[in-house]
């Protein structure tokens with residue numbers, strides 16, 4: 001039984017989509033004014049695990065993610081660089097997509113830029129105004145929280161007595177204490193803006209998510225995902241707008257991933273521990289190592305990102321790869337070891353139950369590694385038989401369909417796997433022809449490219465240094 005912790009109800013609840021077999025899911029995407037940092041990618045990696053596990057559970061996906069390509073920082077930075085918003089954000093949008101691909105994050109079914117939906121947002125604001133939920137102020141339009149009595153139900157904050165129509169015109173939300181928020185912002189002198197039926201300006205951040213989610217997925221989503229930092233005010237505001245617009249619950253499930261710390265501290269530029277994905281890759285860590293570390297801590301726990309942790313992640317991946325290589329190349333006695341088949345069944349059940357339990361990745365990984373340890377010992381003792389290979393490989397596939405770390409990334413300048421295989425074949429042929437000079441030459445050539453060859457009874461194995 002698949003269960004998720006729902007921030008809205010503060011309970012673990014059984015999950016299945018409301019309509020047919022398709023999960024309608026929305027994720028708050030990046031604001032494309034800079035390269036995304038590893039804290040951002042913690043959330044996006046969680047979303048990727050969620051996508052993959054939902055699919056492994058037999059569901060189809062309709063997943064929408066927005067790209068926030070207009071906001072105060074974007075306008076400010078683009079102006080400073082004398083670039084159009086479009087040119088400025090195109091660079092960081094592409095960088096984000098490239099980073100996602102490097103981390104093996106699947107693309108959502110729909111990736112939607114805010115600036116392509118201005119008309120939809122204007123029309124939503126007009127409907128909110130018609131319903132008495134807004135008031136104008138100096139060319140901007142604000143949402144009046146007092147018209148939505150359920151405000152606070154997601155963050156479980158009690159705002160009663162705090163809702164007098166005050167507003168503060170702030171874009172840096174962490175500084176806000178007045179709750180009314182801008183749906184539409186009047187342009188300041190010289191700023192990019194859109195001329196619309198509600199006046200010149202640009203949309204606020206919150207309305208963007210509500211409008212695009214409802215447009216593509218309908219009034220009620222199955223799952224809305226984001227980082228915990230978005231619960232208040234962003235998601236609370238999304239609920240207020242959306243439910244005022246449709247009269248329906250906005251999302252059945254709200255899933256939030258916790259913060260990421262670096263070496264035990266909050267990540268910040270002033271502490272010098274602020275890392276984009278690119279910073280970490282530049283230090284020579286493989287993308288799948290970063291992915292593994294981000295995936296290994298269940299999303300409701302704070303993740304402490306450390307460079308030691310990355311090294312352990314690399315070791316863990318190596319163990320799995322080496323085990324897979326043994327399965328594929330070891331000469332094993334015929335028959336099947338029944339006890340090991342049972343052992344595998346236990347591991348498979350434990351893996352599935354852990355993932356079904358609110359994506360408990362730590363438990364799921366433990367199930368896999370305990371099995372690998374036992375299977376390796378059995379191999380060493382000559383008790384692992386050919387008839388145990390198929391189910392063991394199947395378990396690894398099941399694991400990797402979600403965790404996606406077994407295939408090595410070929411880094412820039414690295415020799416691709418197919419080329420290694422070709423050279424190994426050539427070396428085999430050379431040895432057969434007793435051309436040992438050429439065979440040794442190929443071994444040296446590969447070693448210089450970081451490839452280690454190992455001659456075994458079952459043939460040649462290779463791995464990257």
Ligand SMILES: [Zn+2]
Pocket residue numbers: 027028029209234238
């Ligand atoms: Zn959002």
